[in-house]
Amino acid sequence: MSNKPLTLAEKLWRDHLVLKGENGAPDLLYIDLHLIHEVTSPQAFDGLRLAGRGVRRKDLTIATEDHNTPTENIHLPIADPTSRAQVQALRDNTAEYGVRIHSLGDDNQGIVHVVGPQLGLTMPGLTVVCGDSHTSTHGAFGALAMGIGTSEVEHVLATQTLPLQPFKTMAINVEGTLRKGVSAKDIILAVIAKISTGGGQGYVLEYRGSAIRALSMEGRMTICNMSIEAGARAGIVAPDQITFDYLKGRPHAPEGDDWDQALKDWAELKTDEDAVFDAEVFIDADTLDPFVTWGTNPGQGVSLMDSIPDPESFTDPSQKAAALRALEYMDLKAGTKMKDIAVDTVFLGSCTNARIEDLRVAAEILKGQKMAPGIRMLVVPGSHKVRLQAEEEGLDQVFKDFGADWRFAGCSMCLGMNPDQLAPGERAASTSNRNFEGRQGKGARTHLVSPMVAAATAIRGTLSAPADLEL
Amino acid sequence: MEKISQFKGLAVPLKISNVDTDQIIPAVFLKRITKTGFEDGLFANWRQNPDFVLNEPRYQGGQVLIAGSDFGTGSSREHAVWALRDYGFKAVFSSKFADIFLGNAGKQGLVAGVISEVDTERIWAFIDENLGAEVEVDLPSQEIRVGDMVIPFSVDEYTKWRLTEGLDDIGITLQNEAAISDYEAKRESWKPKTLPARGV
């Protein structure tokens, strides 16, 4: 065995190697946890059926309904026939194959990436996959977590393994202390603006540095969630005491001797002192402002204190063309101050920012305030458990008093697949992760923001930082 | 997947080049939840034209598609291969394929062989003159036999191996069953299980 110093991601790869690929063939990796949902699984199950295969490890598999589910009147049948069929197929398939499912109306139903950590199923040292690109979220625990396609879902169901080509590693060093009003979301938006939406291609990003260590697990999940928006294969944070404290006592966390053994194993889960990353990026947390996007990809972002950049200022011709096209779609002009942009809708939700802490920081800002005229605000908890917790803390009342819609859990307005959509031309401040053309509805315009910026924007009606409320 | 070696089938000439996957199966068919039953989506837009080749009585039940160059370009949708397969095609030949289409075809048990442009024309001419012409596809020797002609085709060695062995990706992985079981035997006991369900 060689003693070459390894990065955390390389250690996880090594620890899950079933077979090393030869002559250019991919490595075969073991998968510890497989999360499934209704959109990318029906054909995978159908494929199993056609081939007469079974689910190898239903005890490592769990399903939930999220993308297509409505967030109000959830007792009624799903109106859209395609959505209804996908959800029904998931229910039928999981019943047929004996896979655990948390359906609409169940306490553990919710966005797949909120449910896994909440149950204590996501933990350090695992390989986690799901037929969804934002599976990178689970990397916050020190797990190697990757989004996969439908054929791969079928592959994992049948074999609990996946043939994978090795990756490169990139360190994202975030040093310093975040100022008041600046959060994990702003770090990741700044990272993507810096390395661009293709900058992470082929890499696993490891987030490191004092600013990352200071974040809660939920903040780390927000960051890892959006690794995919930089084109990365996965994002990861080395586990530490904050990770262990978050996990301890959760339903599926190890207990007794297993917990002690796990702690020993987890202590090894860090990048070796002399390990070399294929690339490194540095971000200064001390000077970071709240970050918002102006364009139609998550890399088109600036400080909220800035103005929309002039497309002519981009030296790269394809970036310039993209900026011109984005400004046309967004109906915005170069030079406009970000804070002068008025929105119609504020969406607080998605697997990026719909956990309890996100709801807490927003509620704290909204408490006793009035919504700007003509605005609508949707608050959609990431899981039903988060909803229940928020109600126990009285956050729902704060949102309702403010005039926001308090909804049931799901992906909601993050993507135009369920009834929660923007109308053509409508503009939203959204805590989700994608501002692509039409993502939140045909012709919809999206500005990605943090929960704090979302709350301040709902009060003022224009993109705003919490600090603007004190003026 | 079925093992493929030799088979005979009715040949259909598709005298169009640059057939992209949006033409092979339009996007509206992608919303389905099954992996089969895509035959109605195959060339759905073109089939609205009564003169389209697949609507001609003489080509009903076709199994071997002889297409123009640059077949399968555009979106990477696997559904394009499913549609061809569900319709009954066992093989497609063209002088050039898009890479992703080639990869998808190999995975789903559809032979996609490359023939020269001259040979494409020769086969088309033969089919035109011989009503109900069948061609014989011989995968191991990489030959198409049409009338008196023997036409070579190319297919990569790895794909040929998996087609003749009837192996899909999963089948290949399952050949390593012993290695997977060995790995499972060593897995740490603290690793989570979703069953029995806790926290409900």
Ligand code: SF4
């Ligand atoms: S919340 Fe949005 S990004 Fe997350 S899983 Fe749902 S649709 Fe995907």
